[in-house]
Amino acid sequence: MINANPRAIALWQIISCFFVTVLLLSSCSAHRRAISKAPGVNLISNTEASRNNDAIKKERKDIIAAYVPYTASSYIDRFKTIAIQEMNLNGIPASITLAQGLFESGNGNGDLAKIANNHFGIKCTSDWHGRSYYKDDDLVNDCFRVYDNPEDSYRDHSNFLKRKRYAALFELDKNDYKGWAYGLKQAGYATNPKYPDLIIGIIEKYHLDQYDRPESETQKIKREDRVLAQINQNIGKAVKDSLIQNTPPAKLYTIKTGDTLYNISRRFGLTVDELKALNNMADNTIKIGQTLVIAK
Structure with missing residues (x-):
């Protein structure tokens, strides 16, 4: 049997404990990150x-x-x-x-x-x-x-x-x-x-x-036309909302009193048609507080 130096044994035990501790802490840290990012976990806390x-x-x-x-x-x-x-x-x-x-x-x-x-x-x-x-x-x-x-x-x-x-x-x-x-x-x-x-x-x-x-057939046609028009309106709104949400703030403009599509387009170096195309607009109707995309 080999007689090991007691001081060497003690030093080795300290080093071993250190590495075990580091590994445990790393494991816990990774586990916490995995929990916080795991699918099926919402962003709001239990307390909130x-x-x-x-x-x-x-x-x-x-x-x-x-x-x-x-x-x-x-x-x-x-x-x-x-x-x-x-x-x-x-x-x-x-x-x-x-x-x-x-x-x-x-x-x-x-x-x-x-x-x-x-x-x-x-x-x-x-x-x-x-x-x-x-x-x-x-x-x-x-x-x-x-x-x-x-x-x-x-x-x-x-x-x-x-x-x-x-x-x-x-x-x-x-x-x-x-x-x-x-x-x-x-x-x-x-x-x-x-x-x-x-x-x-x-x-x-x-x-x-x-x-x-x-x-009746007439009632059905009228009802379909009305509801499908609402659905198309909702689709257009969803597209616009998504467009705004995915555009950097520097490329957005909020309409103020006195604004028109013409003066907004001139201000940002666009034509009216280009401004309408950027915002999927079918006509020139705008309202105060509405957000427009003003650059690609």
Whole structure:
């Protein structure tokens, strides 16, 4: 057996401990970074989310305390009128809207419905400027929209569907609930492959198709023209919003009193047509406070 120098052994132990400590610290640091950047983690902290939710609960404590749980039947009675109104305005079958409301909100008894008046689980998007409620879903502390009342949730559900991906659905008959159920899945509304069958099952179980109404060919054409025009407007707004968000501030200009496209274009060395092309503008209409891109 080799007799090692005690001092050398002690020195080696100190060096070994040092390297082990460094490795552990590095591992912890890397782990913390991985956690902070991991997919499925939102940017808002648990403390901020909790503080925000507590404020909403405090503001609505009397309403929450007086809340009477819905049955499926009482939920349908409560919301069938607004579902029919939205159907007549936009062409979404009332049966589809009611079935989605029942399914997404747990018959109106889920936290989002009780606290945030959100009956369809609609999340915050870049164009949402209202209040928010945070709840774990696809992300930790996922952001959901808060409404003043449930009817606003129903109206926003219709507006939410007026997007390019759902445009073809508005060409269906407004009493074609099966076409809408399968079309929503195909357009990416839900990831569950059984979503159409679940929605159709709810409709047929509670006979929700009794609230759907047929429309004449003339009525359908007028309704399609109106809704598809709104969808095109929304698409244009989304493109403009994205353009503004992805343009450096130095290349943006906010319209002030007295501005015209002509004097703005002259100021930045552009023609009116070039300015309109930069901003995807169809006409010369501008308004105070509007943001324009003034350079490539």
